[in-house]
Amino acid sequence: MAVSDSAKPLVLAEEEHYPSRSLFQDSMRRLFRNRAAVVSIVIIGFLAVLALTADILQGAGVIDNYATQHRGSSLAEPLTCAVDGDKDGDGVPDPVQFCFLFGADRLGRDLFSRVVYGARVSLLVAVVGATISLSIGTVYGVVSGFYGGKIDNGMMRLVDFLYGIPMLPLIIIMQVYFRGLREHADQVGGLGLTMVRIDQSMGGLFFLFIALGLLNWIGMARMARGQVLSYKQKEFVEAARSIGAGDRRIIFTHLLPNIIGPLIVAEALAIPGYIFTEAMLSFLGLGVNPPTPSWGALITNAIDEGAIKFRTHLLLIPAFALSVTTLAFNFFGDGLRDALDPRMAGE
Numbered sequence: 001m002a003v004s005d006s007a008k009p010l011v012l013a014e015e016e017h018y019p020s021r022s023l024f025q026d027s028m029r030r031l032f033r034n035r036a037a038v039v040s041i042v043i044i045g046f047l048a049v050l051a052l053t054a055d056i057l058q059g060a061g062v063i064d065n066y067a068t069q070h071r072g073s074s075l076a077e078p079l080t081c082a083v084d085g086d087k088d089g090d091g092v093p094d095p096v097q098f099c100f101l102f103g104a105d106r107l108g109r110d111l112f113s114r115v116v117y118g119a120r121v122s123l124l125v126a127v128v129g130a131t132i133s134l135s136i137g138t139v140y141g142v143v144s145g146f147y148g149g150k151i152d153n154g155m156m157r158l159v160d161f162l163y164g165i166p167m168l169p170l171i172i173i174m175q176v177y178f179r180g181l182r183e184h185a186d187q188v189g190g191l192g193l194t195m196v197r198i199d200q201s202m203g204g205l206f207f208l209f210i211a212l213g214l215l216n217w218i219g220m221a222r223m224a225r226g227q228v229l230s231y232k233q234k235e236f237v238e239a240a241r242s243i244g245a246g247d248r249r250i251i252f253t254h255l256l257p258n259i260i261g262p263l264i265v266a267e268a269l270a271i272p273g274y275i276f277t278e279a280m281l282s283f284l285g286l287g288v289n290p291p292t293p294s295w296g297a298l299i300t301n302a303i304d305e306g307a308i309k310f311r312t313h314l315l316l317i318p319a320f321a322l323s324v325t326t327l328a329f330n331f332f333g334d335g336l337r338d339a340l341d342p343r344m345a346g347e
Contacts (some may be wrong), residue, residue: 024052030339037335040328047325051120065109066117067204067291067332075305076104078313081180102317105298111314114293115321121294122275125212129274132213134267137220138260144221146218146251156225162218171211175286178207182289203292208281212274223266227259261340269333272326279322295322 030036038122057063072079081099102111144155168267181196199206231237232255240250281287290297295318302314309340 003093007346008178029341031335032122034335034338036331038338040330040332040335043324043328046334047119047328048123049114054116054120057116058113062140062146063116064113066113066293067111070104070108070110073100073104073108074106075311075314076100076108078103103311103313105301105314109291111298111317114298115295115318117292118295118298118318119321119325121203121288121292122278123204125208125274125278126271126329128209129212129216130267130271132209133216133220133270135214135217136261138256138263139219140217140226141221141226142222142228142251142259143257145225146232146255154223159218159221162215165215167215168277170215171281172284172286174211174214175207175281177293178211181207200289204287204289205292208278208287210279212277216270216274220263224259224263227262228255231255231258234235265337265340268329268336271329275322275329276325295319345347 032092037244058065063208064190070076078100080103100110104110105114106290140155140159143150152258178199181192182199195206232250237250237254245253278287279296279299280296282294283300285297285300287296298318299322302311302318304312305314308315
């Protein structure tokens, strides 16, 4: 039956009014319609830019070196300036050396600079911890679920055994052991000495990455295995096998694109846990090496300096930064989960 000319403009108008979108474009559209997720992305992006440009800002004189101590400015109040005494001995105070936006700690170090560099530590822990967990857990779970049988049984029994090990006490024990390696570096040789030197060059982050990445991949491995088990018997996988596709092609071309979305969402939701774990270890003195700043170390230093009663800004500022960052990652993870959920497409 022929289509009348009057209907053709209507069809064209509908096609122009409802342009086709890919699944990725549709997901991003749902993500950016989530106001909480957008605000979280802005906060995380701001912190990332601040952390990446901290050295540039320091070179330009915008922020101070986090380890520089200003004599005579111990526990300086916010919006005060540092005067490093009378160096020339003429009885006239020297010019102002630096002004503290958030005040100074007991050693006269700028709190704002230490909070900025503490953001670098937290974001590094978030990125590295999530990358290690996602990489190891995905590979382990995909291999276990895809090949099944004795391979799956053996690999999952190892995961069950590791699940029986309490994660937090193990991380604390490892950090205590690594701290002993640092303190006796002159008596350590071979691989241990190399690891100590790498850790010292990274301000204590290397051993922290090892401790965080040791067991955090277990949950991701179980989730990846479950996703593979649910997809490997689907029709599109059977069709790929029927035309002679190998295991590598099936895994990387057909399975991974279908399971990677939920895995990324789960890892995004786990990032606040990595940040809190690092802050907790630094709070206990088992995190990064002094004078490398960490929000957890700033909080424990503030408590030692009587911040709860007299100088609450020393406690509230790093605690606020830690809380906002973890909440931002939580809201971003929630928004990402809703955006990648096909059931949300009609809402």
